[in-house]
Amino acid sequence: MGDLFAQWAASGAFDVDPLTLLAIAGMGLVTYATRMGGWLATRRMVLAGRARAAMEAVPAAVLTAVITPMVLVTGPAETLAAAVTVLASLKLPRLVTVAVGMAAVVGLRAVMY
Amino acid sequence: MPPERAAEVRAALVAVVPAAVAVIPFGLLLGALAAQKGLSPLEVMLMSALVFAGSAQFIAVDIWTHPAPWLLLTVTALLINMRHLLMGASLSPKIRHFGTGRSLLALFTMVDETWALCEQRSASHRVNFAYMITMGAVLWVNWVATTGLGAAIGALMGDPATYGFDFAFTAIFLTLVVGLWRGPRTGVAIAASAAAAALVHLLFDGPWYIAAGGIAGALTGAVYGPFDEAVAEAAE
Numbered sequence: 001m002g003d004l005f006a007q008w009a010a011s012g013a014f015d016v017d018p019l020t021l022l023a024i025a026g027m028g029l030v031t032y033a034t035r036m037g038g039w040l041a042t043r044r045m046v047l048a049g050r051a052r053a054a055m056e057a058v059p060a061a062v063l064t065a066v067i068t069p070m071v072l073v074t075g076p077a078e079t080l081a082a083a084v085t086v087l088a089s090l091k092l093p094r095l096v097t098v099a100v101g102m103a104a105v106v107g108l109r110a111v112m113y
Numbered sequence: 114m115p116p117e118r119a120a121e122v123r124a125a126l127v128a129v130v131p132a133a134v135a136v137i138p139f140g141l142l143l144g145a146l147a148a149q150k151g152l153s154p155l156e157v158m159l160m161s162a163l164v165f166a167g168s169a170q171f172i173a174v175d176i177w178t179h180p181a182p183w184l185l186l187t188v189t190a191l192l193i194n195m196r197h198l199l200m201g202a203s204l205s206p207k208i209r210h211f212g213t214g215r216s217l218l219a220l221f222t223m224v225d226e227t228w229a230l231c232e233q234r235s236a237s238h239r240v241n242f243a244y245m246i247t248m249g250a251v252l253w254v255n256w257v258a259t260t261g262l263g264a265a266i267g268a269l270m271g272d273p274a275t276y277g278f279d280f281a282f283t284a285i286f287l288t289l290v291v292g293l294w295r296g297p298r299t300g301v302a303i304a305a306s307a308a309a310a311a312l313v314h315l316l317f318d319g320p321w322y323i324a325a326g327g328i329a330g331a332l333t334g335a336v337y338g339p340f341d342e343a344v345a346e347a348a349e
Contacts, residue, residue: 008154008265012153013153013154013155013265014153014154014155015153015155015156016153016155016156016159017156017179017180017181019180019181019183020152020156020180020181021156021159022181022183023173023181023182023183023186023187024156024159024160024163024164025163026183026184026186026187026190027160027163027164027169027173027186027187027190028160028163028164029187030187030188030190030191030194031164031165031166031169031190031191031194031197032220032221033191034191034194034195034196034197034198034201035194035197035201035220035221035223036201036217036220037197037198037201038197038198038199038200038201038202038203038204038205039201039202039204039205039208039216039220040201041198041202042201042202042205042206043205043209043216045205046206047206048339049338049339050334050335050336050338050339051335052339053298053334053335053337053338053339053340054331054332054334054335055202055203055331055334056203056295056334056340057298057299057302057330057331057333057334057335057337058199058200058202058203058327058330058331058334059200059203059228059229059232059293060290060293060294060299060302060303060306060330061302061303061305061306061326061327061329061330061331061333061334062196062199062200062306062323062326062327062330063225063229063286063289063290063293064290064302064303064306064307064310064326064330065196065306065307065309065310065322065323065324065325065326065327065330066196066225066286066323066326067282067283067286067287068306068307068310068311068314068322068326069310069311069314069322070279070280070283071283071287071307072307072311073311073314073315078280078283081280082283082284082287085283085284085287085288086287086291089287089288089291089292090291094131094285094288095130095131095134097284097288098131098135098281098284098285098288100284101277101280101281101283101284101287102276102277102278102280102281102284103277104277105277105280106275106276106277
């Protein structure tokens with residue numbers, strides 16, 4: 001174990017470059033700021049009416065936006081596989097649904113491309 | 114552990130397992146790609162531990178050069194993670210009972226999957242701190258370990274598309290969107306978001322399409338107006 005550790009160390013596994021560290025710190029800080037920012041801005045706010053309706057639409061909208069390039073803009077195999085996944089999710093547990101979706105995309109790509 | 118908290122932890126583990134399994138090939142792949150760019154396994158694990166954002170890290174590794182262009186990398190991470198602002202604002206009323214310290218800790222682990230699962234749970238349960246932090250901790254450990262392992266064993270991984278793994282997150286998110294369905298208003302928000310995101314994705318490079326879809330969906334929500342629970346219950 002000690003030998004393996006020494007070998008890894010000699011191969012540079014534990015090297016940390018100062019500019020790389022600065023980049024990681026910068027990325028980490030801004031990412032945490034985004035995670036905290038929305039909560040911080042709204043934590044004392046009690047939303048009602050249309051503002052609340054807008055906020056309630058956000059979860060489905062953001063998730064949809066994240067996957068839109070894959071679902072709508074990649075090709076017909078991906079679009080069809082997404083439709084298969086949605087249908088499967090109405091009846092099957094999530095893990096099975098994901099497996100069905102992956103199998104569908106592999107099969108449809110083989111057939112269509 | 115009190116039985117209620119144990120039940121929350123169990124529910125969180127059940128909910129998070131599909132996402133944790135799906136992320137393993139991506140963690141290995143990201144580590145391998147980062148190693149090819151000259152990052153050491155320790156640097157990769159530090160990045161995963163402190164940034165903990167898959168899409169931002171993939172794009173960062175893609176544009177990585179030596180010496181590290183730290184300002185470009187920081188600004189890029191900020192742009193890609195802007196969606197967290199909307200996510201945090203939406204989750205805020207559901208975790209108000211956490212208190213400040215626990216909120217700050219739980220929010221550090223807020224990734225797309227934990228956030229969506231908390232949003233989904235909020236429909237039927239009060240979102241418990243143990244629930245959110247258990248999911249976050251599982252995904253965090255999983256991410257740091259698999260990216261570090263990927264960097265250590267190098268580019269042994271093939272292309273994840275071969276086995277459809279590039280579709281795994283799309284499939285997970287589709288099941289989550291289905292779980293968020295609240296009737297026609299959700300359909301309108303999804304349609305508006307998809308249309309805006311597709312258009313912006315085709316017109317502009319970069320992750321702007323995510324903000325565009327989120328804002329388009331929020332606007333349709335505002336136009337649609339408040340969800341009237343009394344009417345919904347009467348209709349059932």
